Amino acid sequence: MSTEPLFKRLALIGFGLIGGSIARAARAQGLAGEIVATARSPATRARVQELGIVDRVVATNAEAVKDADLVILSIPVGACGPVAEEIAQHLKPGAIVSDVGSVKGMVLRDMAAHLPKTVHFIPAHPVAGTEHSGPDSGFAELFINRWCILTPPEGTNPAAVETLRAFWAALGAKVEIMTPDHHDLVLAITSHLPHLIAYTIVGTADELEEVTSSEVIKFSAGGFRDFTRIAASDPTMWRDVFLNNKEAVLEMLGTFNEDLSKLTRAIRRNDGEALFEHFTRTRAIRRGIVEIGQDSAAADFGRPVAKKAE
Amino acid sequence: MSTEPLFKRLALIGFGLIGGSIARAARAQGLAGEIVATARSPATRARVQELGIVDRVVATNAEAVKDADLVILSIPVGACGPVAEEIAQHLKPGAIVSDVGSVKGMVLRDMAAHLPKTVHFIPAHPVAGTEHSGPDSGFAELFINRWCILTPPEGTNPAAVETLRAFWAALGAKVEIMTPDHHDLVLAITSHLPHLIAYTIVGTADELEEVTSSEVIKFSAGGFRDFTRIAASDPTMWRDVFLNNKEAVLEMLGTFNEDLSKLTRAIRRNDGEALFEHFTRTRAIRRGIVEIGQDSAAADFGRPVAKKAE
Numbered sequence: 001m002s003t004e005p006l007f008k009r010l011a012l013i014g015f016g017l018i019g020g021s022i023a024r025a026a027r028a029q030g031l032a033g034e035i036v037a038t039a040r041s042p043a044t045r046a047r048v049q050e051l052g053i054v055d056r057v058v059a060t061n062a063e064a065v066k067d068a069d070l071v072i073l074s075i076p077v078g079a080c081g082p083v084a085e086e087i088a089q090h091l092k093p094g095a096i097v098s099d100v101g102s103v104k105g106m107v108l109r110d111m112a113a114h115l116p117k118t119v120h121f122i123p124a125h126p127v128a129g130t131e132h133s134g135p136d137s138g139f140a141e142l143f144i145n146r147w148c149i150l151t152p153p154e155g156t157n158p159a160a161v162e163t164l165r166a167f168w169a170a171l172g173a174k175v176e177i178m179t180p181d182h183h184d185l186v187l188a189i190t191s192h193l194p195h196l197i198a199y200t201i202v203g204t205a206d207e208l209e210e211v212t213s214s215e216v217i218k219f220s221a222g223g224f225r226d227f228t229r230i231a232a233s234d235p236t237m238w239r240d241v242f243l244n245n246k247e248a249v250l251e252m253l254g255t256f257n258e259d260l261s262k263l264t265r266a267i268r269r270n271d272g273e274a275l276f277e278h279f280t281r282t283r284a285i286r287r288g289i290v291e292i293g294q295d296s297a298a299a300d301f302g303r304p305v306a307k308k309a310e
Numbered sequence: 311m312s313t314e315p316l317f318k319r320l321a322l323i324g325f326g327l328i329g330g331s332i333a334r335a336a337r338a339q340g341l342a343g344e345i346v347a348t349a350r351s352p353a354t355r356a357r358v359q360e361l362g363i364v365d366r367v368v369a370t371n372a373e374a375v376k377d378a379d380l381v382i383l384s385i386p387v388g389a390c391g392p393v394a395e396e397i398a399q400h401l402k403p404g405a406i407v408s409d410v411g412s413v414k415g416m417v418l419r420d421m422a423a424h425l426p427k428t429v430h431f432i433p434a435h436p437v438a439g440t441e442h443s444g445p446d447s448g449f450a451e452l453f454i455n456r457w458c459i460l461t462p463p464e465g466t467n468p469a470a471v472e473t474l475r476a477f478w479a480a481l482g483a484k485v486e487i488m489t490p491d492h493h494d495l496v497l498a499i500t501s502h503l504p505h506l507i508a509y510t511i512v513g514t515a516d517e518l519e520e521v522t523s524s525e526v527i528k529f530s531a532g533g534f535r536d537f538t539r540i541a542a543s544d545p546t547m548w549r550d551v552f553l554n555n556k557e558a559v560l561e562m563l564g565t566f567n568e569d570l571s572k573l574t575r576a577i578r579r580n581d582g583e584a585l586f587e588h589f590t591r592t593r594a595i596r597r598g599i600v601e602i603g604q605d606s607a608a609a610d611f612g613r614p615v616a617k618k619a620e
Contacts, residue, residue: 078582102532127529127531127532128531129531129532130609130610131596131609131610132609137609139615141615141616141617141618144615144616144617144618145616146531147528147529147531149529172616172618176528182520185520185521186521186525186526186529187529187532189514189515189518189521189526189534190515190521190525190526190529190530190532190533190534191529191532191533191534192533193511193514194511194532194533194534194536194537195533196570196573196577197507197511197537197570198533198536199573199588199589199592200566200569200570200573201503201504201507201566201569202592202595202596203569203573203588203591203592204499204503204562204565204566204569205499205500205595206591206592206594206595207565207569208499208562208565210492210495211495211496211499211500213595213598215496215500216496216499216500216595217595217598217599217602217604218457218486218602218604219437219457219459219496219497219500219501220500220599220604220605221437221438221439221456221457221604221605222412222437222439222497222500222501222502222504223500223501223502223504223505223508223540224499224500224501224504225599225604225605226504226508226536226537226539226540226611227504227507227536228592228595228596228599228605229536229596229605229610229611230533230536231589231592231593231595231596232592232593232596232597233589235585235586235589235590235593236586238585238589239582239585239586239589240582242577242585243577243580243582243585246577246578246580249577250574250577250578252514252518253570253574255514255517255518256510256511256514257570259510259511259513259514259517260506260507260510260563260567263506263509263510264560264563267506267552267553267556267559267560268556268560270553270556272388272549272550272553275545275548275549275552275553276545276546276549278509278513279509279541279543279545279548279549280545281513281516282509282512282513282516282538282541282542283541283542283545284516285512285515285516285523285526285527285538285541286441286512286538286539286541286542287542288523288524288527289527289530289535289538292527292528293616294527294528294530294531294535295530295531295535295538295539295613296613296614298614299440299441299442299447300440300441300539300611301536301539301610301611301612301613302611302612302613302614303605303606303611303612304606304608304612305449305451305452305454306451306454306455306482306603307451307454308451308454308482
C-alpha cells in the first residue's frame with residue numbers, strides 16, 4: 001500500500017488469540033505506521049518479541065499507550081476496568097480507545113469511569129475466535145467475513161467511530177453498531193449460553209459412573225466431540241464473561257430450560273410428532289448460517305476425512 | 311484384490327448416509343461379490359440406480375435379501391422391527407443379519423422377535439456420521455478410524471461375529487463388542503444428549519422476542535453455529551432414537567440438569583473460582599479426543615479460513 005496508514009501508532013494490550021490476530025492482520029494490511037504491543041506475562045512478551053510480528057514490545061501498559069492513536073485492550077473483560085485506570089493518564093489526547101470484550105454493558109461502565117474526556121472511547125467486539133489461546137494462536141484471516149460490533153456511548157464523535165469502523169473493515173470484518181445492552185442479549189444466546197451448555201455437558205460426561213471417560217472419548221464422534229471444542233476455550237476469559245453478563249445469560253438460560261423441559265416431556269410421553277416437528281424446524285437456521293457464509297456447507301464443518309492405512 | 315470377497319452377496323436395506331457409505335466402502339474394498347440395494351422411496355431407488363455404485367437395485371426388501379450372505383438394515387430404528395418381520399421368511403439360512411441403529415436394546419428386541427433361528431443376528435452401530443442425509447451424502451471414508459460397536463445376543467455363533475467384525479474392520483472401523491444396555495448408556499451421553507441439547511438451544515434461539523433470527527444467524531460464529539450442525543441432522547432418525555432410548559436419555563438428562571444448576575448457581579453467586587475450576591477441567595477431555603484421532607487438532611475443526619476480497 002502506498003497510502004498513509006490509518007493510524008500512526010497502534011497499541012495492543014494483551015496478545016492472545018484476538019490481540020495476536022489484530023497484530024497480524026493490521027500488519028498484513030498496513031494499517032499502522034508502528035505497532036506496539038504489551039502483555040502481562042513476561043513469557044508472552046518474550047514470545048511476541050520472538051515472533052517478530054510487531055514493531056516494539058514494551059513491559060508496561062503505560063509505556064504501550066504513549067503517543068498511540070489507537071489503543072486496543074484484548075484482555076479478559078474482568079481486567080478491562082483496572083487497565084483503563086492504569087493507562088488513563090498516559091493516553092494521548094484524541095486517541096481512540098477500544099477493546100474486544102465479549103460483554104459490553106459492564107465493560108463500558110468499568111472503563112468509562114476511568115478514561116479522560118480527551119479520548120474517544122468506543123467499545124468493540126469482533127465475533128470471531130477459535131478454541132485456541134496464547135500468542136501463537138492468532139492469524140491474520142480470523143476476522144474476515146465475521147461481524148465486529150461497535151457500541152459507542154451516546155455522544156461519541158462520529159468521525160472517530162468511522163475511523164474505527166474503517167480499521168475493522170480493513171481487517172476483513174463487517175461492522176455493525178448497536179447498544180451495549182442489546183449486544184449483551186444477542187451474544188448471550190449466540191455465544192455465552194452455547195459455551196455454558198458445552199461446558200456443562202462435557203463436565204457431566206467426565207463425571208459419570210456407568211460410562212468411563214475413555215468410552216466418552218472413544219465414541220465421541222456421535223456428536224459429543226463438537227461440544228468439546230467450545231469447552232476447551234480459555235477459562236479466564238469465560239469466567240469473566242459469565243460474571244459480567246450475568247443477567248442476560250440467566251434470562252436466556254431460563255428460556256432454554258423451559259424448552260428443554262418441553263422436549264423432555266415429549267420424550268417421556270412418546271410424542272414422536274412433537275419431536276419430529278421440532279427437529280425439522282431447527283434445520284432452517286443452519287441453512288441461513290451457511291447461506292450467508294458464517295459456516296461451511298461441507299459435511300462435518302469440512303473436517304479432514306481420514307485415509308485408510310493399508 | 312485377488313482374494314475371495316468376504317460375502318458373495320451383500321444386501322443393503324436403506325440408502326441414506328450410512329447405507330450409502332457402506333455401499334461405497336464395501337465396493338472400494340471389494341468386500342462383496344454382489345451388492346444389492348433397496349430403499350423405501352422410489353426416488354431414492356432411482357437415484358441409487360443412477361449413481362451406479364451397487365450391482366442391482368430392487369424394489370422390495372424381500373427381493374433384496376434373497377440369497378444374501380450379509381443383510382444390513384440402514385434405516386431409522388423405529389422401522390427395524392417391521393422390516394425384520396417383512397424379510398424373515400426370505401432370508402437365506404446361515405446369513406448374517408445386522409443393522410446400524412443408534413439404539414441397540416430396543417432394536418434387538420424388536421428384530422429378534424421376528425428373525426428365524428437359522429440366521430445369525432448381530433446388531434451393529436458404527437459411531438460415525440455427518441449432518442447430511444440421503445443417497446448422495448455417503449462416502450467411502452466415513453468409517454475410517456471410527457468405532458463400530460457390535461452387540462451380539464448371548465449364544466451368537468462366534469464365527470459369525472468374527473466375520474462381521476472383519477467386514478467392519480475392512481471398511482476402516484475399529485470394532486468393539488458390548489452389551490446392548492451398556493451401548494445405550496454410552497451413546498446416551500456421547501450422542502443422544504448432545505443432539506437433544508443442540509436441538510433445544512437452536513429452537514430457543516429461533517423463538518426469542520428480543521433477538522431476531524437474522525441476528526442469531528449473523529452473530530453465530532461466537533459458538534452457536536457449532537450447535538446448528540448437529541441440529542440439522544435427520545429428524546426421522548432422531549425422533550426414533552429418543553423414543554427408543556428413552557430411559558438412558560432421561561437418566562443422562564437428569565445428571566446434566568443437576569450440573570447445569572450448579573453452574574447457574576455459581577454465576578448467580580459470582581463464584582468465579584467454581585467457574586474457573588470447571589472450565590479448566592473440561593479442557594482435558596478435548597485433549598484426549600484429539601490425541602486418539604477422534605477429532606482434528608486444527609482450530610475450529612479445521613474449518614476453511616476465509617480469504618479477503620480485494
